Amino acid sequence: MITVANRIFVNPERAAAFEERFRRRPRRVDRQPGFIADHVLRPTQAGDPYVVLSFWDSRAAFEAWRTSPGFKDGHKGGRTLPEDTVLSNVIEIHEVFTGSDDAGTGEES
Secondary structure, three states: OOEEEEEEEEHHHHHHHHHHHHOOOOOOHHHHEEEEEEEEOOOOOOOEEEEEEEEOOOOHHHHHHHOOHHHHHHHHHHHHOOOOOOEEEEEEEEEEEOOOOOOOOOOOO
């Protein structure tokens, strides 16, 4: 399993519009093979980014999503936000090797 953290720095004046866009998104990713779940995290301190944290069965499943027509179509909605809403973003991908459920990767420690 992998996690993908998209850290999105948002203009504070546009935060409400940014959040509303996520509330109304079409959720195409929910039907993508290999997708497990996602969470959109709101910063608690000024200057920190929003984080869109998603969980995937594999890197290959995530990459298939990123190159799919559903991804391209699902991200068209960003064009409806004012240009200065998203200031920058950084994507981080991590492999889960252990967790609270002890499932990890199935390897014994």
